[in-house]
Amino acid sequence: MNVWPYQDKSFTTEEIAQKLLGCLLVRESPEGLCGGYIVETEAYLGVKDQAAHVYGGRRTPRLEAFYREGGIFYIYTLHTHLCLNVITQSETQPEGILIRALEPAIGLDIMAQRRHKTGKLLTNGPGKLTQALGVDKAQDYGSSVGESPLRIDFLKRKVPKLVGKAPRIGIPNKGEWTSKNLRYFVEGNPYVSDAKGAKDSSRDWII
DNA sequence: AGGCGGATGTTCT
DNA sequence: GAACATCCGCCTA
Numbered sequence A: 001m002n003v004w005p006y007q008d009k010s011f012t013t014e015e016i017a018q019k020l021l022g023c024l025l026v027r028e029s030p031e032g033l034c035g036g037y038i039v040e041t042e043a044y045l046g047v048k049d050q051a052a053h054v055y056g057g058r059r060t061p062r063l064e065a066f067y068r069e070g071g072i073f074y075i076y077t078l079h080t081h082l083c084l085n086v087i088t089q090s091e092t093q094p095e096g097i098l099i100r101a102l103e104p105a106i107g108l109d110i111m112a113q114r115r116h117k118t119g120k121l122l123t124n125g126p127g128k129l130t131q132a133l134g135v136d137k138a139q140d141y142g143s144s145v146g147e148s149p150l151r152i153d154f155l156k157r158k159v160p161k162l163v164g165k166a167p168r169i170g171i172p173n174k175g176e177w178t179s180k181n182l183r184y185f186v187e188g189n190p191y192v193s194d195a196k197g198a199k200d201s202s203r204d205w206i207i
Numbered sequence B: 001a002g003g004c005g006g007a008t009g010t011t012c013t
Numbered sequence C: 001g002a003a004c005a006t007c008c009g010c011c012t013a
Helices: A013-019 A061-067 A108-115 A126-133
Strands: A024-029 A032-044 A073-078 A081-087 A096-106 A150-153 A163-166 A183-186
Touching: A013 A032, A013 A096, A024 A096, A024 A126, A032 A108, A032 A126, A061 A073, A073 A126, A081 A126, A096 A108, A096 A126, A096 A183, A108 A126
Parallel strands: none
Antiparallel strands: A024 A032, A024 A150, A032 A096, A032 A183, A073 A081, A081 A096, A163 A183
16 A cells, blocks of 8 residues: 555655655546656755745645645645645644656656646656646645555655755745755756756666 | 745747 | 746735
8 A cells, every 4th residue: 555654753854855756756637647756856844944835833724734744745836837745744843845856757648738848848847747747736735645646656666876965946045044955856867957968867766 | 905936938149 | 058027826914
């Protein structure tokens, strides 16, 4: 059975963010099944993290998922796009992980239809991957990552050869939190959102 | 009512 | 590959 493997809270959010790399994110829809391997994540460390939505203990209707159990999706709207996050801890410890990029693996034709794009442009950004998968806020917000139309397969995973660490994207003026290396990615994978060259795609996975 | 949040896609070298 | 126009819902005032 495919369930949230970090229920016992014995792992930090930073650790889980790295463990999610290589896991298969899939989405079931009337159009068919599609999905890809997670290649880029960012950790958001709760009320003390100036870049987190819940910084300072903020609690508003859209943030409710943070104050529930780990292993559910938190989805927020950014202009026209949706950003997909996994809640990692507990009611009293509102932390989460932003999924920033996928390597397409299943239903490439369906994703291309939704994106009107192909290749890297399919899923190499947080808003692009939600569009490619057909993520729907009303349907997927708060749903379980283990068994829902939108879910993560923690078993059939690839193993990154090398995990890169870097500061998170787009959070200037957040004090020390701006420069912390809380962004993780599969080194050399061409689908990482700011991968420039994208040449060395042969050396990204062990398996 | 107004401002903020960041990602996308186009257009220009 | 860098610059910029555009996108709109949630919160705070």
